[in-house]
Amino acid sequence: MDNTDDILVEFIIEAREILDQLDLDFVLLEKTPDDKKLVGNIFRAIHTLKGSSGFFAFKRLEKVTHAGETLLGKIRDGSLALDKQKTSLLLVTLDAVREIVAAIEATHAEPEGDNAQLIEDLLNLANGVALAERELPVTSAATPQPPTAPVQEAATQVLEATSPALATPVAEAASSQPPAALPPIQTSIQPSTQPSTAAAKSASPLPTAAAQELGVESAQEVAQPVKVNLDLLDKLMNLVSEMVLARNRLLPFAADFGDHHFSGAVRTIDLLTQELQERMMMTRMQPISQIWSKFPRLIRDVSNECGKQVNLIQDGEDTELDRTLLDAIRDPLVHIIRNCIDHGIEAPEQRAHLGKPATGQVLLKASHENGMVVIQIADDGGGIDFDLVCQKAIEKKLLTAEHALTLTDMQLLEYIFLPGFSTKSVVTNLSGRGVGMDVVKTNIAKIGGSIEIDSPRGQGTNICLKIPLTLAVMPALFVRCENERYAIPQNSIVEMVRLDLANDSSGLEDFYGLPVFRLRNKLAPLLLLNHQLNLSQKFPGKDSVVNIALLQSGGIQFGLLVDEVLNMQEVVVKPLGPLFSGSTDFAGATILGNGSVALILDVAGMANNSGLVAKIQARPLNPVQVAAEVTVEQIPMLLFELPGLEFTAIPLECVDRLESFTVEKIQKNGKREVVQYGDGLMHLLRLNEYIDGASPTSVKSQEPLSVIAHYVNGLPMGLVVGKVHDIIQVPQIMQETNSQQRGLKGCVILNGRVINVIDVQEILRMRRIQDNEIMVYPDNEQSEVAVIDWKMVQ
Amino acid sequence: MNNAGDYLTFSLGKFSFGIIATEVLELNKNLSVTHVPKSPETVRGIANLRGQLVPAIDMYKRLGLDNTTGQQETIAIILKSKGMVVALLVDSVGEIISLEDDTFEPPPPNFPEMSRELVFGVHKLTSRLLLMLDHTKIIQVTNGSKKQALLN
Numbered sequence: 001m002d003n004t005d006d007i008l009v010e011f012i013i014e015a016r017e018i019l020d021q022l023d024l025d026f027v028l029l030e031k032t033p034d035d036k037k038l039v040g041n042i043f044r045a046i047h048t049l050k051g052s053s054g055f056f057a058f059k060r061l062e063k064v065t066h067a068g069e070t071l072l073g074k075i076r077d078g079s080l081a082l083d084k085q086k087t088s089l090l091l092v093t094l095d096a097v098r099e100i101v102a103a104i105e106a107t108h109a110e111p112e113g114d115n116a117q118l119i120e121d122l123l124n125l126a127n128g129v130a131l132a133e134r135e136l137p138v139t140s141a142a143t144p145q146p147p148t149a150p151v152q153e154a155a156t157q158v159l160e161a162t163s164p165a166l167a168t169p170v171a172e173a174a175s176s177q178p179p180a181a182l183p184p185i186q187t188s189i190q191p192s193t194q195p196s197t198a199a200a201k202s203a204s205p206l207p208t209a210a211a212q213e214l215g216v217e218s219a220q221e222v223a224q225p226v227k228v229n230l231d232l233l234d235k236l237m238n239l240v241s242e243m244v245l246a247r248n249r250l251l252p253f254a255a256d257f258g259d260h261h262f263s264g265a266v267r268t269i270d271l272l273t274q275e276l277q278e279r280m281m282m283t284r285m286q287p288i289s290q291i292w293s294k295f296p297r298l299i300r301d302v303s304n305e306c307g308k309q310v311n312l313i314q315d316g317e318d319t320e321l322d323r324t325l326l327d328a329i330r331d332p333l334v335h336i337i338r339n340c341i342d343h344g345i346e347a348p349e350q351r352a353h354l355g356k357p358a359t360g361q362v363l364l365k366a367s368h369e370n371g372m373v374v375i376q377i378a379d380d381g382g383g384i385d386f387d388l389v390c391q392k393a394i395e396k397k398l399l400t401a402e403h404a405l406t407l408t409d410m411q412l413l414e415y416i417f418l419p420g421f422s423t424k425s426v427v428t429n430l431s432g433r434g435v436g437m438d439v440v441k442t443n444i445a446k447i448g449g450s451i452e453i454d455s456p457r458g459q460g461t462n463i464c465l466k467i468p469l470t471l472a473v474m475p476a477l478f479v480r481c482e483n484e485r486y487a488i489p490q491n492s493i494v495e496m497v498r499l500d501l502a503n504d505s506s507g508l509e510d511f512y513g514l515p516v517f518r519l520r521n522k523l524a525p526l527l528l529l530n531h532q533l534n535l536s537q538k539f540p541g542k543d544s545v546v547n548i549a550l551l552q553s554g555g556i557q558f559g560l561l562v563d564e565v566l567n568m569q570e571v572v573v574k575p576l577g578p579l580f581s582g583s584t585d586f587a588g589a590t591i592l593g594n595g596s597v598a599l600i601l602d603v604a605g606m607a608n609n610s611g612l613v614a615k616i617q618a619r620p621l622n623p624v625q626v627a628a629e630v631t632v633e634q635i636p637m638l639l640f641e642l643p644g645l646e647f648t649a650i651p652l653e654c655v656d657r658l659e660s661f662t663v664e665k666i667q668k669n670g671k672r673e674v675v676q677y678g679d680g681l682m683h684l685l686r687l688n689e690y691i692d693g694a695s696p697t698s699v700k701s702q703e704p705l706s707v708i709a710h711y712v713n714g715l716p717m718g719l720v721v722g723k724v725h726d727i728i729q730v731p732q733i734m735q736e737t738n739s740q741q742r743g744l745k746g747c748v749i750l751n752g753r754v755i756n757v758i759d760v761q762e763i764l765r766m767r768r769i770q771d772n773e774i775m776v777y778p779d780n781e782q783s784e785v786a787v788i789d790w791k792m793v794q
Numbered sequence: 795m796n797n798a799g800d801y802l803t804f805s806l807g808k809f810s811f812g813i814i815a816t817e818v819l820e821l822n823k824n825l826s827v828t829h830v831p832k833s834p835e836t837v838r839g840i841a842n843l844r845g846q847l848v849p850a851i852d853m854y855k856r857l858g859l860d861n862t863t864g865q866q867e868t869i870a871i872i873l874k875s876k877g878m879v880v881a882l883l884v885d886s887v888g889e890i891i892s893l894e895d896d897t898f899e900p901p902p903p904n905f906p907e908m909s910r911e912l913v914f915g916v917h918k919l920t921s922r923l924l925l926m927l928d929h930t931k932i933i934q935v936t937n938g939s940k941k942q943a944l945l946n
Contacts, residue, residue, distance in 0.1 A: 012812040169932035242845035484829060576840065578878065579933065580833055589828070589840045597828040 002755045007144060008108060013227070015101045018045045022094055023297035026087055033082040043072045049097065058110045061100050067122035068093045068099050074126050088304075089121055089295070091732045093509055172187065215448060233283055234657065240273075240280045241572055245595055247273045284324075288366045288375070289317035290383050295337060298363065302341045309348050309359040310341055319366035321469055328374070328447045329467060332440040337435060344381030344461050356460075368469075372449075375465040380465035384455040392421065414454055417441045447492050448474060474573060476590070476600060479549065482528040485598045486562075487571055487590060492603040494550040494557060496565060502543035514612070519549065524550065526559040527610050533585060553604040558612055573600060596620050634729045637757065638708070642688045643721040644695035647755040649728065649748075650708065650719070656762045657709040658724060663702050664666055675707075675718065682709065682716040690763045691743035693756075712764060719760075730755065742766075803888035803924060804871060807862055808851055812835060812917060812924045813882075818873045825850065825870040825881055841855040843879055849930060849936070850881040851932060857912065875932045893917050898926075903932050 029035060044071050053061035068090060074080040095699075096115050103111035122181050126203035130323065247270055254266035305308040345351075345360030352358055365376040386409050393399040393415045396743040399407075413420055416437045428466045449467040468474055468491070471790055476487035477496075499517060508526065509516050515526040526548065540546045540561065548559040571590035576583065584605035589597050637649040665675050666684065683705065691742050707718040730748040743766070745759035795900040801812035807942070827850045828879065829839040854861040867883040875879075897917045901910055912931050917924040 238845040535831055572845050577847060577849060579837060580830055583832060585832060589847055590841060593841055596826050597842050597847065599830060599839050
């Protein structure tokens with residue numbers, strides 16, 4: 001009995017692989033209907049399925065695959081051309097097969113039912129359309145889509161199979177619509193390295209005539225992947241990391257003994273262990289294409305259902321990450337992509353109206369960046385409808401109408417992540433239930449990742465997921481509390497603060513029973529790690545120096561007071577086991593280099609445990625400050641000196657570079673002073689000549705000129721100033737000068753000093769008027785004036 | 795329950811205990827245990843057993859005994875209890891002995907409740923009484939005592 005079960009499990013795994021590959025092949029085939037090799041591949045794959053189901057006496061499966069095979073056979077021998085309708089029906093067939101296979105896996109028996117309608121459709125299409133084609137060869141020849149050559153080539157190669165995860169998810173929810181309702185749609189995909197059905201094909205017990213005919217590719221030997229139990233891999237992984245620790249203990253002995261043979265042996269062990277560890281890590285890493293390979297089919301189905309035209313671009317599909325993470329990001333990615341198509345990409349007519357190409361683009365890009373995997377999902381659709389988000393937020397009483405006016409688009413984005421929030425008023429099977437982005441965010445946060453959304457109005461959405469490379473290893477900061485070491489995951493640390501309570505006038509304060517401290521004029525709640533872990537009841541003395549780690553969890557920032565900050569280290573996270581499952585303060589434990597165990601703090605759990613989250617939600621800590629910050633925004637300015645005006649400032653956004661030129665470098669271009677700058681010239685503008693209250697330049701000065709380079713329409717303009725001081729933060733709201741001063745926007749008061757803020761736009765305008773005055777002459781009196789002008793300058 | 799078989803003996807203070815030898819994986823001297831704050835009282839902490847994290851059970855606390863010796867336990871019995879590997883911290887470990895049914899007696903009714911869950915009987919040996927521990931109950935009641943701790 002066990003034996004049969006094993007074979008059945010093998011069959012299910014094989015069937016899944018075949019189905020996954022078929023999904024891709026069909027979408028490809030739709031683009032390249034003339035690809036005989038591809039049709040042959042599909043035919044053989046279906047045939048293998050049929051053969052296996054016959055072996056297990058799965059009658060229903062056999063009938064469905066047989067009907068599919070009949071239609072494919074006609075397509076393969078050229079008596080039928082593949083079109084939209086046939087592809088859709090064949091995909092429906094795949095879904096039906098998938099369902100049956102899923103049911104077989106669950107119950108080890110074939111489910112009831114006979115798919116009679118589907119089989120009839122398949123056979124009708126195989127016969128009926130064949131007749132139609134003979135009568136009307138012209139119309140059917142026009143139906144196939146134009147082929148795209150590179151796609152075809154890459155897809156037909158037998159790609160090296162990557163070992164598939166044993167746990168493949170159950171059948172996809174999205175299913176195609178009946179073929180009659182299908183609007184004409186053009187879909188294309190990029191090839192990716194998918195687990196191919198090479199193994200399945202070569203293992204096929206029935207090499208058909210067709211297989212021999214097209215069997216050239218089988219000459220290409222591909223090493224067959226071996227299926228290994230995941231538990232076994234995990235155990236091996238554990239052993240290897242222990243081996244590393246044992247090696248670490250061995251190394252000092254080699255140095256102490258000074259025996260050549262012994263140290264030689266130790267060195268060999270050292271090298272072997274290192275290599276073993278590296279190779280072992282590689283077994284955990286899988287290319288992201290493992291999950292991406294399902295997306296072309298998904299996009300085809302979803303876009304058909306929405307009546308939209310979508311083109312998927314994939315980039316970086318061989319980016320590798322830990323297989324446990326692959327499983328975790330699969331659902332979020334599927335959801336985001338559905339959102340892109342359903343919400344983002346507009347209907348073809350609307351796109352045409354907006355002057356965009358009718359086919360929308362969805363970009364899927366993965367890359368490694370700073371030890372993280374960055375996955376970017378971008379579309380060129382309409383972007384997030386912020387007005388609608390705002391309106392829904394007000395409807396759901398999450399926001400008052402007055403408050404909504406003060407919110408920026410970025411702030412409105414936060415509402416998308418709230419549970420139950422959806423901008424769709426009608427629930428469809430694609431979206432509208434409002435569980436989406438909330439789940440995406442929690443799933444991503446669970447694996448230590450983050451999500452960023454950038455959506456300029458009307459220009460599409462760019463979603464960026466940052467995922468750690470592996471769950472098993474993460475960087476953590478070690479801190480000491482009482483006598484134990486604890487690790488804090490680095491991704492939750494915002495900053496480290498050292499607070500000298502003796503010098504700090506405010507120190508630690510009490511805010512409705514919650515200890516708080518001041519950080520840059522904002523209140524931050526504080527947790528004491530020793531209190532939190534019931535280690536001691538000590539409270540820092542009035543004049544002590546304390547170490548605070550500012551942590552972030554679930555939108556709340558809080559400080560964690562620790563006794564000492566130790567080092568940063570990559571840690572291997574291990575679960576604490578069922579005996580400690582009640583503990584929400586710890587995310588796990590790690591084994592240190594010396595073999596001892598250190599606990600890893602669960603930042604979110606700790607914040608919840610302490611009641612901090614509830615307290616802060618009930619009583620926002622910085623209500624006044626937050627409101628004030630929104631209205632009085634600080635902007636950075638560059639403080640400099642002008643002859644006669646000691647404190648002058650320019651908004652930092654107008655400053656592109658700071659330069660210094662010796663007087664000799666200054667040359668003349670007409671009336672203008674210029675310097676050579678890079679490959680071109682930079683015109684100089686002496687600010688003091690344009691600003692009221694500044695004194696004229698002293699002609700004799702031989703000091704180097706300080707110049708602020710400011711780019712206008714891509715050309716550099718050098719603003720000559722006296723001396724550059726510093727960057728300062730000033731409130732955006734300025735004191736308007738009563739009577740407008742020439743060249744000045746206004747002034748701000750900082751530390752009792754009046755600082756004049758220059759108006760770059762006005763200065764440039766004045767300069768342009770001067771230029772135009774000169775320009776007027778050549779128009780009227782041609783060269784003569786130009787000569788005079790030249791002489792004047794000379 | 796069959797009360798005969800090979801048993802590993804160990805001592806806690808003046809008491810001798812026996813636990814089925816077939817479930818004992820190894821004995822480990824000077825196992826370094828990391829305290830887990832806020833964990834149940836009977837769990838001393840976790841220890842690293844060649845890369846595997848195992849909970850270390852404070853057997854004095856687990857059996858409701860007072861540690862009168864005032865000394866740290868010296869040895870850990872690593873055993874499997876319901877598929878989970880745990881370390882029992884004890885004072886010392888004796889020999890493995892084969893026991894027959896005829897020396898066995900069920901626990902007296904006036905036995906403390908905390909111990910009665912765990913001690914399924916006594917073997918009367920010539921020199922001493924050997925309290926027999928049910929290895930499958932070791933984890934189970936740890937959770938129970940946590941609930942108790944919450945109530946107090």
